[in-house]
Amino acid sequence: MNRTIGLAHLSALHLSPPELVDAAAAAGFTSVGVRVHPATRGETQYPMAAGSFMSVQTIERLAVTGLVVRDVEVFTLDGNRGHKEWEPVLEASAALGASVLNVIGGDPDRARLTDSLAALVEDARRYGIRPSIEPISYQPLDSIPDAGMLVGQTGCGIMLDALHFVRAGGRIAELIALPAGAVTVIQLCDGPAETPALPIPHRMPLAQDVNGSARQIESRAKRLAPGEGVFPLREILAALPDAPVSVEAPDVRAVETGGTATHLKHLHTAAETLIG
Structure with missing residues (x-):
């Protein structure tokens, strides 16, 4: 498959969605994922409601650059959120x-997670x-x-994050065993064999919370470009062609x-080399 x-x-959460589109296009990417809903408590939120000025700006930049939005993030099913909370996210998406x-x-x-996810899938x-569940x-x-x-059970998809797949002890055989078409997006990155001990950055984009957790610091602040670590990325890609x-x-x-710009160009070149 010729993957885009x-x-x-x-990868550049400090950029607003319209800025992200322009920066991604300049670096050679053909699509973007956009954060329209906070992932962590207290996180600053981009005003991306459907019809908002920033949403319209983003759509305009997509039209100019030719990029598309494949996925949006992120909605956490925590047992307390339902239709009232996810409907605006679906509209923005x-x-x-x-x-x-x-x-x-x-x-x-x-059981409650399954029921909530099934209802979200139906509404979406x-x-x-x-909706695609991301094992974290x-x-x-x-x-x-x-x-x-x-x-x-629900008809959802799966977003496969290479970092969390490795850190949770995932095996390639588990990917091969998935139903055809289950994985909607592979999120590529790389890293060392074990979670590194990293300092908490003095400033996190959008004031994300890392809770002092080594895995969360790595996940949100310090990953390696594809091909620069030991993750089985080629095997993952082969299992999900x-x-x-x-x-x-x-x-x-x-x-x-x-x-x-340098960071994003480096990521694109690294991914292109890996996939090629």
């Missing part, structure tokens, strides 16, 4: 033309959007087999020292 390469917003909504399984009650169908190594839903069960690719490799320090 997208850019996840987390649809306005951008997104086909995938990134969902985090933050509810430890698996009207917008042409497929420090969330209650952290494994590919559990995500695969939810695909069968039809899944679109998005590069999710934030590096807060690299952006501060070398600039955003």
Whole structure:
């Protein structure tokens, strides 16, 4: 498959969505993922409601650059959120033309999580959007087999983050065993064999919270570009030959020292080399 390469917003979360589109296009990416809803408590939110000035700006930049929005993030199912909370997120996503909504399984009650996800999938169908659960190594839903069960039970998709797949002890055989078409996006990055001990950055984009957790610091502030670590990225791509690719490799320090354009071009070149 001749894969196109997208850019996840987390790779440059300090950029507003319209700025992200321009920067991604300049770096050579063909699609973007956009954050329209906060991932962490207290996080600053971009005003991306459907019809808002920033949403319209983003749509205009997409038209000029020829890029598309494949996925939007992020909605956490925590047991307390329902239709009233996710409907505006679906509307914002649809306005951008997104086909995938990134969902985090933050509810430890698996039966309730399943019911909530099924209801979200049903509501999202009207917008042409497929909610896709992302197994995250420090969330209650952290494994590919559990995500695969939810695909069968709810009709959701899976967003596969290479970092969390490795940190949760994922195996390539688990990917091969998934139903065809289950993985809607592969988020590419790289890293060392073990979670590194990293200092908390003095400034996190959008004031994201890392809670002093080594895994959260790595996830949100310091990942390696594809091909620069030991993750089995080629094996992941081979197991999922039809899944679109998005590069999710934030590096807060690299952006501060070398600039955003250099960082994003480096990520695109690294992904292109890996895939090629």
